[in-house]
Amino acid sequence: MPVNLEVPARETLRPVAGVDIGTAMAGLRKANRRDVLVMRLPPGTAAAGVFTTNRFCAAPVQVCREHLAASGGAIRALLVNTGCANAGTGARGLADARASCDEVARLLGCEPAQVLPFSTGVILEHLPMQRLLAGIETAVTGLGSGDWLDAAQAIMTTDTLPKAASREVDVGGRRVAVTGVAKGAGMIRPNMATMLGCVATDAALPQALLARWVREAADVSFNRVTVDGDTSTNDSFVLLASGASAAVVADDAAPGAAPLKAAIVEVAQQLAQAIVRDGEGATKFIAITVERAASPAEAAAVAYAIAHSPLVKTAFFASDPNLGRILAAIGYAGIADLDVDGIDLYLDDVHVATRGGRHPAYREEDGQRVMKQAEIGIRVVLGRGTAATTVWTCDLSHDYVSINADYRS
Amino acid sequence: MPVNLEVPARETLRPVAGVDIGTAMAGLRKANRRDVLVMRLPPGTAAAGVFTTNRFCAAPVQVCREHLAASGGAIRALLVNTGCANAGTGARGLADARASCDEVARLLGCEPAQVLPFSTGVILEHLPMQRLLAGIETAVTGLGSGDWLDAAQAIMTTDTLPKAASREVDVGGRRVAVTGVAKGAGMIRPNMATMLGCVATDAALPQALLARWVREAADVSFNRVTVDGDTSTNDSFVLLASGASAAVVADDAAPGAAPLKAAIVEVAQQLAQAIVRDGEGATKFIAITVERAASPAEAAAVAYAIAHSPLVKTAFFASDPNLGRILAAIGYAGIADLDVDGIDLYLDDVHVATRGGRHPAYREEDGQRVMKQAEIGIRVVLGRGTAATTVWTCDLSHDYVSINADYRS
Numbered sequence: 001m002p003v004n005l006e007v008p009a010r011e012t013l014r015p016v017a018g019v020d021i022g023t024a025m026a027g028l029r030k031a032n033r034r035d036v037l038v039m040r041l042p043p044g045t046a047a048a049g050v051f052t053t054n055r056f057c058a059a060p061v062q063v064c065r066e067h068l069a070a071s072g073g074a075i076r077a078l079l080v081n082t083g084c085a086n087a088g089t090g091a092r093g094l095a096d097a098r099a100s101c102d103e104v105a106r107l108l109g110c111e112p113a114q115v116l117p118f119s120t121g122v123i124l125e126h127l128p129m130q131r132l133l134a135g136i137e138t139a140v141t142g143l144g145s146g147d148w149l150d151a152a153q154a155i156m157t158t159d160t161l162p163k164a165a166s167r168e169v170d171v172g173g174r175r176v177a178v179t180g181v182a183k184g185a186g187m188i189r190p191n192m193a194t195m196l197g198c199v200a201t202d203a204a205l206p207q208a209l210l211a212r213w214v215r216e217a218a219d220v221s222f223n224r225v226t227v228d229g230d231t232s233t234n235d236s237f238v239l240l241a242s243g244a245s246a247a248v249v250a251d252d253a254a255p256g257a258a259p260l261k262a263a264i265v266e267v268a269q270q271l272a273q274a275i276v277r278d279g280e281g282a283t284k285f286i287a288i289t290v291e292r293a294a295s296p297a298e299a300a301a302v303a304y305a306i307a308h309s310p311l312v313k314t315a316f317f318a319s320d321p322n323l324g325r326i327l328a329a330i331g332y333a334g335i336a337d338l339d340v341d342g343i344d345l346y347l348d349d350v351h352v353a354t355r356g357g358r359h360p361a362y363r364e365e366d367g368q369r370v371m372k373q374a375e376i377g378i379r380v381v382l383g384r385g386t387a388a389t390t391v392w393t394c395d396l397s398h399d400y401v402s403i404n405a406d407y408r409s
Numbered sequence: 410m411p412v413n414l415e416v417p418a419r420e421t422l423r424p425v426a427g428v429d430i431g432t433a434m435a436g437l438r439k440a441n442r443r444d445v446l447v448m449r450l451p452p453g454t455a456a457a458g459v460f461t462t463n464r465f466c467a468a469p470v471q472v473c474r475e476h477l478a479a480s481g482g483a484i485r486a487l488l489v490n491t492g493c494a495n496a497g498t499g500a501r502g503l504a505d506a507r508a509s510c511d512e513v514a515r516l517l518g519c520e521p522a523q524v525l526p527f528s529t530g531v532i533l534e535h536l537p538m539q540r541l542l543a544g545i546e547t548a549v550t551g552l553g554s555g556d557w558l559d560a561a562q563a564i565m566t567t568d569t570l571p572k573a574a575s576r577e578v579d580v581g582g583r584r585v586a587v588t589g590v591a592k593g594a595g596m597i598r599p600n601m602a603t604m605l606g607c608v609a610t611d612a613a614l615p616q617a618l619l620a621r622w623v624r625e626a627a628d629v630s631f632n633r634v635t636v637d638g639d640t641s642t643n644d645s646f647v648l649l650a651s652g653a654s655a656a657v658v659a660d661d662a663a664p665g666a667a668p669l670k671a672a673i674v675e676v677a678q679q680l681a682q683a684i685v686r687d688g689e690g691a692t693k694f695i696a697i698t699v700e701r702a703a704s705p706a707e708a709a710a711v712a713y714a715i716a717h718s719p720l721v722k723t724a725f726f727a728s729d730p731n732l733g734r735i736l737a738a739i740g741y742a743g744i745a746d747l748d749v750d751g752i753d754l755y756l757d758d759v760h761v762a763t764r765g766g767r768h769p770a771y772r773e774e775d776g777q778r779v780m781k782q783a784e785i786g787i788r789v790v791l792g793r794g795t796a797a798t799t800v801w802t803c804d805l806s807h808d809y810v811s812i813n814a815d816y817r818s
Binding site: 338 | 461462463464465466493496497498499500501522531532533534535576595596598617637638639640641642717718719720723724725726727729731732733734736737738739740741745747749750761762764765766767805807809810813815
């Protein structure tokens, strides 16, 4: 059961001028579900991406990096499949990823290096190429002006709901759309990238600016969520600027640059949080804020130690204010000179711990009240400096075990 | 259900000359179960310990460190309680730990600094001092020459079985006993120490030698097991030499030193593995060996990445050879220059992956056969150097979630 997350209403997802979407049911892993997406982009589109830091990165991720470099970001199509990650597949996996780009390029009349491939699903298995190539042809035949909900549905794996978000902003007097989709529910601890996210705008941006914005947006969105601490082999987040709206943003100081960037960050954060809300087996949505850390890295280390602790996560599942487990996680987060006497811990508005121990006024029933909520804030004040960060995560339930024990069956 | 673990037969646990054991049912958390242990040691005993690296270390751990320093290791008693960890309890927790040592010292006629206190159980709650002091008196009254199975039972928390191990070795013509107990099932990822382990011998050893041996034994036993990656606030491992057998080991070169040290390591490893076999919800016992790493730290990083991955652990629970999850964990273990083309992965005798991808001869049914076993070996060959290590862990099952969602109720 996703936490406060619904299927986005189709009419709230603004089409992005110039971007066409086509999907197919190719039967890659399961019958009768969309599993192939082709997104066609107009000439003049700029694209930039960030990708997994996992050393076992998937073949499509390697090809994405090559094609972005070779084309200078002048991308004309995305190809996404679900059901097979094409990771841990060696030389044959690379050849398969390249062959699928070749087929998209042939059908759309562009260079193979202008196609970015993305795969998610089971690792260590080869792509069923015949079915995939047939699916590509179907998807290209069906290309129509952008229905982003179709796109969101076509990239789902263990997701229970499609994930999409959209904003409209004014750039130099022109209305510009910012719309994105994402997928992911397990193997989620993006590290410099995310499971699979794509945000597009019809504003025109130079590729260098886009390349910086995609990193900055990832750092405050997809790079701040975790479900199970498992960094995937396939994490990818791309930002696309079709330019079809004729609104131009040349640099950070241009009119409309600030609201456009804010809209991109908002869409990315909404998508990233949607991944956590639909985290495998999630029943709670938990925001962990660490304040007054000595450095951003230290703040993140403490936040992730809490977010990854199976004991903290099962306590949230049980609505059990066994909050000493949070202190234990702070204590093993790797800060060698941490003085626990300077630490305060809050659960929403409830002051739980101070000076290394239980707050004198803390009452179990106050902790219990907050633990029963579907949305919970943990705030840790380290008292060491001025850095802060927020990480979003979910609890660990029986359903997480069921989903991942049954995933391939 | 513990994995291939049984209650040790009482007659296999050799008493350690000079060591007396007393227990009590003090009702600290639950009625009608042993929850207090007092171990009396003879004059001339040397003790050394290693303790948690968690910065939120418990009050008893702080007092242990103080007392070992103040007494030079000339310890006369251990006091262990279960049901309350006395961690995250601030100044009052420290005072409580000291007051319990004072009481043991008064009853036994030694200095408070010659008593080492240990607590495990719930964090962020205060010790019920009145019941604990009454329990201490009962335990001291019942002190009798060493029944180590009683000791093992008295320190259990979520353990389903008592954990004890024993060896007998020849030291310079004298028979010497090496016997130990341990507890722990959850919040297990000891780091330079362990949950709670105590190994005693009736040989006589200088404290400096003992202090080195306890670190070396911990590094190949308790520091190589993990259940859930949560490093506890209370991890402690102590090594005791009562000297009552009159067998003396002055240094590493002394007659009998090598077999004695080997026996200590064997007992420590058996206890550490017993903790994993009885890991919360465990249904599989998994040994992860990483070979040909560039450094011991690198080998451990890869082994722990695999051991802590919830996706790997749930796949083992399901007996599902979804082995790409192991590659993903290797890939995010933090080795920046890892060349995946040099990696081989084996499941027992089955060659699963080579050169960054699926081994051409690997068949799913071979993986399936091994996954169904109760004891499984994972072997990763990194092809980078000569370092190696082995880490022992268990799977992640529904029962882990149940146990930790219900722990305090």
